[in-house]
Amino acid sequence: MDFFRTRTLAYLLGAVEFADNIRLNIVDGFFPFKPHNASSWSQLEGKTCIITGGNAGIGLATAEAFAKRGGKVVLACRSLVRGRRAAQAIAHKIGQSDKAHDIEVREVDLTSLESVRRFAKAFNKEDRRLDVLICNAGIMAPPERQQTVDGLEMQFQVNYLGHWLLAHELLSHQRSRFLSSSKSLNGSDRAHRGAESCSEQASSVNEKDENGTRLIFLSSMTHRAGKLDFSDLQLTHGYSGFKGYANSKLATLLAAKEFQHRFDRSLNRRMDVAVAVHPGLVDTKLAREWLTGADVMGSAAQPLVAPIARALAPWLLIAPDRAVESILYAATAPAEKIAGQYVAAGTVARPARMAEDLVIARELWDTSCKLTGTKPTL
Numbered sequence: 001m002d003f004f005r006t007r008t009l010a011y012l013l014g015a016v017e018f019a020d021n022i023r024l025n026i027v028d029g030f031f032p033f034k035p036h037n038a039s040s041w042s043q044l045e046g047k048t049c050i051i052t053g054g055n056a057g058i059g060l061a062t063a064e065a066f067a068k069r070g071g072k073v074v075l076a077c078r079s080l081v082r083g084r085r086a087a088q089a090i091a092h093k094i095g096q097s098d099k100a101h102d103i104e105v106r107e108v109d110l111t112s113l114e115s116v117r118r119f120a121k122a123f124n125k126e127d128r129r130l131d132v133l134i135c136n137a138g139i140m141a142p143p144e145r146q147q148t149v150d151g152l153e154m155q156f157q158v159n160y161l162g163h164w165l166l167a168h169e170l171l172s173h174q175r176s177r178f179l180s181s182s183k184s185l186n187g188s189d190r191a192h193r194g195a196e197s198c199s200e201q202a203s204s205v206n207e208k209d210e211n212g213t214r215l216i217f218l219s220s221m222t223h224r225a226g227k228l229d230f231s232d233l234q235l236t237h238g239y240s241g242f243k244g245y246a247n248s249k250l251a252t253l254l255a256a257k258e259f260q261h262r263f264d265r266s267l268n269r270r271m272d273v274a275v276a277v278h279p280g281l282v283d284t285k286l287a288r289e290w291l292t293g294a295d296v297m298g299s300a301a302q303p304l305v306a307p308i309a310r311a312l313a314p315w316l317l318i319a320p321d322r323a324v325e326s327i328l329y330a331a332t333a334p335a336e337k338i339a340g341q342y343v344a345a346g347t348v349a350r351p352a353r354m355a356e357d358l359v360i361a362r363e364l365w366d367t368s369c370k371l372t373g374t375k376p377t378l
């Protein structure tokens with residue numbers, strides 16, 4: 001019953017979005033799509049932005065958009081080779097082939113919590129400011145249930161839990177870094193510098209850092225088909241690839257809610273903002289593989305229907321550049337407009353009711369702490 005509810009809802013929503021994508025693609029045929037280039041996007045200049053899975057699909061297009069606007073991009077990839085290749089492609093595309101090395105490439109494999117911790121530890125050790133963290137990497141609907149080295153269901157960990165841990169570790173450091181820099185300026189330095197110049201400096205640190213970090217989770221409209229059952233989060237019974245995907249995307253929305261809740265209740269003056277984004281149904285490896293795979297049409301029909309789906313894909317799916325608009329909006333819109341919200345089609349949208357349930361968000365947070373052995377510092 002649950003299985004049919006999940007499928008039917010997802011297909012209905014997908015059909016509506018596919019129809020709209022066909023309309024957009026027809027319009028683009030006459031008037032090629034140009035990014036809106038909102039004036040707020042110029043804010044990205046000089047900002048440091050980590051993008052997981054920045055070597056392909058939506059992550060790659062987002063990295064290019066940030067780099068084009070002068071952002072300092074860090075591609076967090078599971079393959080350094082693919083990451084470096086992407087860095088070169090980005091530099092070439094934005095007309096700065098000689099500056100490919102300015103785009104950092106770092107290794108993180110979300111199937112391993114240890115790898116996530118290593119990544120965060122190395123970045124935190126450098127004690128740098130982090131302006132935007134985009135939790136983008138993802139996989140969709142492996143037909144058979146797979147487990148990570150940590151013994152967890154693959155999509156749950158790659159799409160959700162690995163990102164949750166990454167965000168927790170990086171944001172915790174950013175917030176304590178802010179507190180200690182404020183303290184040192186307000187406290188001991190005062191004795192040396194004289195009260196006036198010190199308060200000037202303290203306020204300049206506060207003003208700058210009040211902007212905090214933008215924490216962006218790539219969710220999906222498929223979250224509406226998700227339902228978290230805490231007695232079997234790892235889907236050991238009745239696994240379906242799509243159910244696992246929908247649940248992981250619902251979890252990212254709940255994570256955005258809970259992170260925001262914790263940022264808001266803290267006395268720390270930083271304006272950290274967590275937001276979840278549905279990028280649209282986008283022409284990437286992930287979407288194409290799903291569209292033409294056995295998950296959609298069943299293994300018997302797949303050989304017949306896959307070529308048709310492949311031919312239709314460019315019409316049914318939007319270009320990654322379009323998806324980037326929603327992500328740039330999430331990265332630059334005023335905090336009060338998007339904090340803890342769900343962004344879809346470039347604007348704030350209403351998610352499923354379960355995604356707004358703070359009790360479930362809290363339970364998921366506590367479960368995430370247990371599963372990762374994390375003592376929460378946010």
Ligand SMILES: NC(=O)c1ccc[n+]([C@@H]2O[C@H](COP(=O)([O-])OP(=O)(O)OC[C@H]3O[C@@H](n4cnc5c(N)ncnc54)[C@H](OP(=O)(O)O)[C@@H]3O)[C@@H](O)[C@H]2O)c1
Nearest residue numbers: 053056057058078109110111137138220281282284286287
């Ligand atoms: N495309 C859509 O229609 C759509 C719709 C809604 C939401 N989304 C979400 O958007 C995000 C990006 O998807 P996409 O469509 O751009 O997919 P994609 O083109 O397949 O790219 C996925 C990226 O994630 C990386 N990745 C996968 N497993 C990883 C792991 N264990 N550790 C680190 N990185 C890993 C991939 O690295 P490799 O290159 O090394 O494989 C790749 O860079 C996903 O979270 C997806 O759920 C996509």
